[in-house]
Amino acid sequence: MPASSATSSSPLVLQQLEGATAILELNRPxxxxxxxxxxxxxxxxxxxxxxxxxxxxxxxxxxxxxSAGLDLSEIPDMSAAQGVRHSHAWYQVFDRLQFGRVPxxxxxxxxxxxxxxxxxxxxxxxxxxxxxxxxxxxGQRGIFLGGGGSVRVxxxxxxxxxxxxxLTGRVYSAAEAFQTGLTHHTVAPGAGxxxxxxxxxxxxxxxxxxxxxxxxxxxxxxxxxxSHGLMTESLMAAITQSEPEAKQRVEAFLAKRAAKVQRA
Ligand code: 1HE
Numbered sequence: 001m002p003a004s005s006a007t008s009s010s011p012l013v014l015q016q017l018e019g020a021t022a023i024l025e026l027n028r029p030x031x032x033x034x035x036x037x038x039x040x041x042x043x044x045x046x047x048x049x050x051x052x053x054x055x056x057x058x059x060x061x062x063x064x065x066x067s068a069g070l071d072l073s074e075i076p077d078m079s080a081a082q083g084v085r086h087s088h089a090w091y092q093v094f095d096r097l098q099f100g101r102v103p104x105x106x107x108x109x110x111x112x113x114x115x116x117x118x119x120x121x122x123x124x125x126x127x128x129x130x131x132x133x134x135x136x137x138x139g140q141r142g143i144f145l146g147g148g149g150s151v152r153v154x155x156x157x158x159x160x161x162x163x164x165x166x167l168t169g170r171v172y173s174a175a176e177a178f179q180t181g182l183t184h185h186t187v188a189p190g191a192g193x194x195x196x197x198x199x200x201x202x203x204x205x206x207x208x209x210x211x212x213x214x215x216x217x218x219x220x221x222x223x224x225x226x227s228h229g230l231m232t233e234s235l236m237a238a239i240t241q242s243e244p245e246a247k248q249r250v251e252a253f254l255a256k257r258a259a260k261v262q263r264a
Contacts, residue, residue, distance in 0.1 A: 012039040014062070015046050020055040020204040021197070022046075022102075029063025035115045035147075036071040037089060044093040047100060055204040055211075058196045059097075059123055060107040066132065069114025072141065087146040090115070094148050097122040103203050103215055107192035108132045108183070113171075117182075118147035121156055124215060125199055128174040128183040129192045135171040136162065155222075157181055207245045213237075 014025040024046050026033040050057070061067055078086060097104055097119075106123035113135045120126055136153070138144050145153075145166075154162045157180045164170060177183045187195045203211065217236040221229040240246060252258040 011042070012036070013042045013046050017051070017054065018197075020053060021058055021200045022050050022054045022056075023058045023060065026061035026067060029061075029065070031071070032065040032068035032111060033061045033063065033116065034068045034071040034073075035090075035119065036074060037086065039071075040090055040093050044096065047093070047096050050102070054102055055208070056102050056200040057097075057104045058107065058193070058200055059104050059119075060193065060196070061109075063110075064131075065110030065116075066108040066112045067116025067119060068111050069116045069118075069137070070143075070146070075141075075143065083146070090118075090147040094119065094122045094152075098124075098152075098219075099216060103211055105196045105200050105203070107196045109189070109192060111135075113137055114141075114145075115147045115149075117153060118145065118149035121149065121152035121182075125185075125203075126183040127185040127187060127192050127195050127199070128177055129187055129189050130174050131189050132174045132177065132183075133171050134177045134182060135169065136166045137169060139166045140169050153182075207240075207243065207249060209240045209243045209245070213240050 010027065012026070012028055014023075014027045016023040016025070024043065026035075026039065028034065028036075028039065047057070074086070103125070104123040105125040105127065106120045107127050107129070108120055109129040109131050110133070112120055112128075112132055114137055117134055117136060136145065136149065144150075150159075150162070161180060165172070172180065172182065174183070174186050178186045185195055185199075213236045217232060221232050224232060241250075249258065
């Protein structure tokens with residue numbers, strides 16, 4: 001089911017619903033899924049219109065590359081004031097992805113660079129196919145991060161690595177991205193969606209309140225001083241375990257009706 005596009009003859013984001021999963025696919029392969037403002041807005045519309053039964057998003061991209069980052073054709077005519085507005089338009093959508101109602105699993109292949117990496121860093125679970133490579137070429141283009149990467153990518157791999165990536169134009173392979181903590185899984189070329197569906201099913205099977213706490217409370221706690229973090233955690237834990245669903249799940253385990261944790 002394609003999402004509508006006000007600005008393009010073919011949708012910039014394709015949307016498909018599969019049970020509790022919404023698959024959102026960047027759809028501009030001829031431009032290597034370069035992210036235009038129109039694409040950002042379309043992504044926003046797709047997220048805002050998700051039906052209530054959706055419990056997880058898979059974010060993916062058509063073609064050989066996840067995303068070549070910012071659509072550079074938007075830069076030449078952009079004033080400083082427009083640039084700030086542009087960044088804030090991205091922030092709004094990326095915030096909705098990271099702190100929205102449902103977790104996001106991202107599947108990446110080929111180039112995941114600049115704004116493409118900033119977008120991927122909003123996801124909660126990142127899967128890279130072995131073809132994926134990661135870079136922040138803003139320095140070479142004479143620009144700077146503007147889609148939240150200085151915050152989000154730095155939180156994932158540390159600002160020292162971001163500094164080195166940006167200064168030197170270094171590109172991480174899929175293996176390096178995994179080692180540095182940029183991704184959670186590396187899979188064979190073409191195997192990303194199968195892995196994403198497997199993980200999405202597990203995520204959708206969690207209690208809604210637990211997923212909420214994981215998505216919304218964990219990042220806040222990470223930014224709080226220890227005493228505040230522990231207080232936030234205890235309150236979140238008390239609320240989560242008070243849900244009837246939590247009681248049922250725990251009672252099912254105690255009655256030996258629930259699955260055990262399996263050895264890795
Ligand atoms: C683009 C873009 C783009 C491709 N904006 N049009 N991002 C970059 O600096 C990465 C720039 N792109 C590349 O380095 C390469 O395109 C790729 C390595 C990703 C892919 O190479 P390739 O050989 O498969 O494709 P191509 O021939 O380079 O590109 C195909 C078309 O896509 C071509 O257009 P065409 O009309 O000549 O067919 C390219 O011009 C177009 N294209 N990438 C616009 N990025 C919020 S701040 C974030 C700041 C950033 O993201 S900076 C990083 C920008």
